[in-house]
Amino acid sequence: MSSQSGVVASRRGSGKHTSMFLRMMLRAAVLRRGRAASALLAMAVAAAAATAMLNLYVDVQAKLSREFRNYGANVIVAAKDGKALPAETLAKVESTLGNRALAVPFAYVVARTASGQPVVVAGTDFAQARKLDTWWSVSGWPSAPQQALLGDRVAAAMNPEGKSFDLTFQGHTIHLAPAGTVQTGAAEDSRIYLSLADFEAWTGVQPSTIEIAVSGSSGEVRESIGRLAAALPAAVEVHPVRQIMEGEARVLGKTRTTLLASAVLIIATAALCVLATLIGWVYDRRRDFAIMKALGASERLLNGFFAAEAGVLGLAGAVVGFAVGVGIAVWIGRANFHAPVAPRFSILPIIVAGSVAVALLSAVLPISLLRRVEPATILRGE
Amino acid sequence: MFTRLVYESFRRQARRKLLAGAAVTLGVAVATAMIAVATGIGDKISRELRSYGANILVTPQEDSLDLEIGGVNLKPPSDGAYLNEADLPKIKGMFWRNNIVGFAPMLPVNAEAAGQTNVAILGTYFAKHFALGKEEFVTGVRTTNPWWKVQGAWPDDESSDVLLGEELASQLSRTPGDEIDIASKPHRIAGILSTGGAEDREIVAPLALAQQILGRPGAVRRVYVSALTKPEDALARRDPRSLSGEIYDRWYCSPYPQSISFQLEEAIPHSHAEQIRQVAQNEGTVLTRIEGLMLLVTLAALCAAALAVSAAMATAIFERRAEVGLMKALGAGKVMVAAFFFAEAALLGVLGGIAGFFGGALLAREIGESIFGSQISIEPVLLPIVLALAVIVTFAGSAAAIRRAVLLDPVYALRSEA
Numbered sequence A: 001m002s003s004q005s006g007v008v009a010s011r012r013g014s015g016k017h018t019s020m021f022l023r024m025m026l027r028a029a030v031l032r033r034g035r036a037a038s039a040l041l042a043m044a045v046a047a048a049a050a051t052a053m054l055n056l057y058v059d060v061q062a063k064l065s066r067e068f069r070n071y072g073a074n075v076i077v078a079a080k081d082g083k084a085l086p087a088e089t090l091a092k093v094e095s096t097l098g099n100r101a102l103a104v105p106f107a108y109v110v111a112r113t114a115s116g117q118p119v120v121v122a123g124t125d126f127a128q129a130r131k132l133d134t135w136w137s138v139s140g141w142p143s144a145p146q147q148a149l150l151g152d153r154v155a156a157a158m159n160p161e162g163k164s165f166d167l168t169f170q171g172h173t174i175h176l177a178p179a180g181t182v183q184t185g186a187a188e189d190s191r192i193y194l195s196l197a198d199f200e201a202w203t204g205v206q207p208s209t210i211e212i213a214v215s216g217s218s219g220e221v222r223e224s225i226g227r228l229a230a231a232l233p234a235a236v237e238v239h240p241v242r243q244i245m246e247g248e249a250r251v252l253g254k255t256r257t258t259l260l261a262s263a264v265l266i267i268a269t270a271a272l273c274v275l276a277t278l279i280g281w282v283y284d285r286r287r288d289f290a291i292m293k294a295l296g297a298s299e300r301l302l303n304g305f306f307a308a309e310a311g312v313l314g315l316a317g318a319v320v321g322f323a324v325g326v327g328i329a330v331w332i333g334r335a336n337f338h339a340p341v342a343p344r345f346s347i348l349p350i351i352v353a354g355s356v357a358v359a360l361l362s363a364v365l366p367i368s369l370l371r372r373v374e375p376a377t378i379l380r381g382e
Numbered sequence B: 001m002f003t004r005l006v007y008e009s010f011r012r013q014a015r016r017k018l019l020a021g022a023a024v025t026l027g028v029a030v031a032t033a034m035i036a037v038a039t040g041i042g043d044k045i046s047r048e049l050r051s052y053g054a055n056i057l058v059t060p061q062e063d064s065l066d067l068e069i070g071g072v073n074l075k076p077p078s079d080g081a082y083l084n085e086a087d088l089p090k091i092k093g094m095f096w097r098n099n100i101v102g103f104a105p106m107l108p109v110n111a112e113a114a115g116q117t118n119v120a121i122l123g124t125y126f127a128k129h130f131a132l133g134k135e136e137f138v139t140g141v142r143t144t145n146p147w148w149k150v151q152g153a154w155p156d157d158e159s160s161d162v163l164l165g166e167e168l169a170s171q172l173s174r175t176p177g178d179e180i181d182i183a184s185k186p187h188r189i190a191g192i193l194s195t196g197g198a199e200d201r202e203i204v205a206p207l208a209l210a211q212q213i214l215g216r217p218g219a220v221r222r223v224y225v226s227a228l229t230k231p232e233d234a235l236a237r238r239d240p241r242s243l244s245g246e247i248y249d250r251w252y253c254s255p256y257p258q259s260i261s262f263q264l265e266e267a268i269p270h271s272h273a274e275q276i277r278q279v280a281q282n283e284g285t286v287l288t289r290i291e292g293l294m295l296l297v298t299l300a301a302l303c304a305a306a307l308a309v310s311a312a313m314a315t316a317i318f319e320r321r322a323e324v325g326l327m328k329a330l331g332a333g334k335v336m337v338a339a340f341f342f343a344e345a346a347l348l349g350v351l352g353g354i355a356g357f358f359g360g361a362l363l364a365r366e367i368g369e370s371i372f373g374s375q376i377s378i379e380p381v382l383l384p385i386v387l388a389l390a391v392i393v394t395f396a397g398s399a400a401a402i403r404r405a406v407l408l409d410p411v412y413a414l415r416s417e418a
Helices: A002-014 A019-031 A035-071 A089-100 A124-132 A152-158 A196-203 A218-233 A240-286 A286-294 A297-337 A345-370 A375-380 B002-012 B014-052 B087-095 B166-172 B205-213 B245-252 B257-267 B275-318 B323-329 B334-373 B382-407 B410-414
Strands: A073-079 A101-113 A117-123 A148-149 A167-170 A172-183 A191-195 A209-214 A236-240 B054-058 B101-112 B115-123 B128-132 B134-140 B149-152 B162-165 B179-182 B184-196 B203-206 B221-226 B271-275
Touching: A002 A236, A002 A286, A002 A345, A019 A035, A019 A297, A019 B323, A035 A240, A035 A297, A035 B275, A073 B101, A089 A101, A089 A209, A101 A124, A101 A196, A117 A167, A117 A196, A117 B203, A124 A191, A148 A152, A152 A172, A172 A196, A191 A196, A209 A218, A218 A240, A236 A240, A236 B128, A240 A297, A240 B014, A240 B275, A286 A297, A286 A345, A286 A375, A297 A345, A297 B275, A345 B334, B002 B014, B002 B245, B002 B334, B014 B275, B014 B382, B054 B257, B087 B101, B087 B128, B087 B221, B087 B257, B087 B410, B101 B134, B101 B179, B101 B205, B115 B205, B162 B166, B162 B245, B179 B203, B203 B205, B221 B257, B221 B410, B245 B257, B257 B271, B271 B275, B275 B334, B275 B382, B323 B334, B323 B382, B323 B410, B334 B382
Parallel strands: A117 A191, A148 A172, B115 B203, B162 B184
Antiparallel strands: A073 A209, A073 A236, A101 A117, A101 A167, A101 A209, A148 A191, A167 A172, B054 B221, B054 B271, B101 B115, B101 B221, B128 B134, B149 B184, B162 B203, B179 B184
16 A cells, blocks of 8 residues: 555646546545455446347347358249240359359259159259258269269169169260269159259250359348349249248247347346446445545535546446457357357447446436435444 | 344345345346246247248158159159048157147149149148047148248138139139139139249149049148257167167157157158258257357356356445444454354345246246247256355355455454545
8 A cells, every 4th residue: 555655645746736536536446446346347247248248149140140041042043934044044143142142053854764764853063052952961972974963762763773874855865873862851852963064965954943042131132132133034033932031030030039138138137236336335435425525525526526437437347348248259159150259349339338327327326315415424424 | 142143134234135135136037037048948949940841741651753843743643652641640649749830731633723724733731620639739731831821811621712822813813702613613712822932823722622633532642740859969860770779769759850750650651751851950950059059148147147246245245344343343253253244145145046036937938928929937946056056156256255354453344444
């Protein structure tokens, strides 16, 4: 304590009248550093909790949207009546949506096997389809020309030994080697997939469908659909996959609401505890208050002093809490989504304003109670 | 004497105790509510994820290959095998029956309608009632395909009314309430159906009507089953035939998509059940992520609540230095004073903990009601754990303040100069 008073004494000479105010605040913080530290800690905890929750709330949409894109295409571009799409459609789709979307073309025909059995044969871009349809359980992706991916049921029904086989479409025959099987539990199990190059060379049929996974919120997806519809000719239909869009909107909405409810609960608890702590702190200093009043400090100066103190405390708590809260949000993002939650500096003003407001409130309440009391009564310890 | 001290302290300083007690109660309430939400969210989100539609498909075992492009079935209706409609109620008799949210049988047929040949007609259940003992079970596409929207009314399953796909309706310029000739018999159009899929160009009819057109009563082509499942793990992927006794039982009694499919095959003769991987696989990932998120948030909430309660407790004790001084001046030892404060803290922890637990349970119920439309309940088993946590936190929060209060010289304390 003596070294502290030395510092203050050396400052005394240079101090002007206004520095008295600063000195009072500094001394209040230094002399009662235990109480000041616990008040600051409470403030920082509340601010950190608020920052982490708000950051998560803002970011969870983007994080979960990415998980939901694993459900595959949410937009489908198809020619009317199952005809082929105009040749430049895929390029137009990709240039319209840029890197926010993954577009995969599909072409279909019904071909016949050597024994005359009809089977659906599809041509696609394997590298893209692999990224779009992550749920496909594939034993081996084709890597060379003339290789085919056989649906699970096709393989079981007509090619259990995995030998190479022939397919015929409108008199043209293609000889294919199976690279692996695909299992999805849906229509894909009854199809044979070829690379688009092999498929077009064999059948001469162009893609009839483009499946697109557009990332972003449902509003952004709807806007993308609008842009696509405007960019593509009228003979082409662009429609959302309602099953995917509605399911996603519903689950995402409920998750965000739950998170918001949790955030409100946590922030309210933290704020109320800060209020309780700070009220205790200010109330505890009623003797300081009384002495200042007895020495002739004006009402305005007293209010200003406690308000400034609360403001500084709120500000300091908010800044420390923001840093810690961002750290917590980043950690949660890493641990759960394997990608950090980006710090949102737009939240900082809200946190600062909230913290200062809570701090001011907790200073104003006890002071308005004390104002009516005579200083003599407080100093006598009653 | 000791008990009287504690009792009098609570009686005479009720206001101060109330403040500290409120902090403990609030902290415990939030902690309890968050624990309840974190443990209940998996179940709730699992139900919400059912809005993606069926996750298991049941087909006849000896079926020919499907010829389906873009949701349009090109397979001749005479081709392939059928399931028996009479076997379907058995689905609600199997081990995991309570996890079956709904199922919808499908029977696609082609018929001449309104002068057009080869119009696709899909026979299904809309909201069919089954009596299972005393309980009643309602199932059909309204449960399994919640994204199907109808303008007008849904037809009754026992009637011969139909739904007309949106595109077909505008092509034939029909509105709800009109009549349409199907296989030269007039049928009332109950509503116009919009699905965003191939059904927009089809007629969707009660199952019995489709069976009548096909001339095969009781025939069903496939059954879509919507089941609540558990995310797949290493055990789920193993082949049940290779598992031995105890592990097999564990596999059979876990609601994996695989084990529910297996039981569906057992329940429906000559059937093959398979998870629809697009829905089933992703459900697991999304569920794991959301559960993980809520778990971590709960952890953060617990820490924040603990720190907040600690701060409030420390303040409460700090305010009472004068009391400590008086006790010490009257000859109380350090141990005695510390024991007195710890006893108070424990009492506050228990009382606040009990109040907080019930408050939190109520809070969790409200959250469940307002967000998911169903209650989130908390296990009463958690009460002792929550109480223990509350006491530990109030102890830990008080410890430093108690230590300082006890070490303080009574003279300073009494002159309030600390």
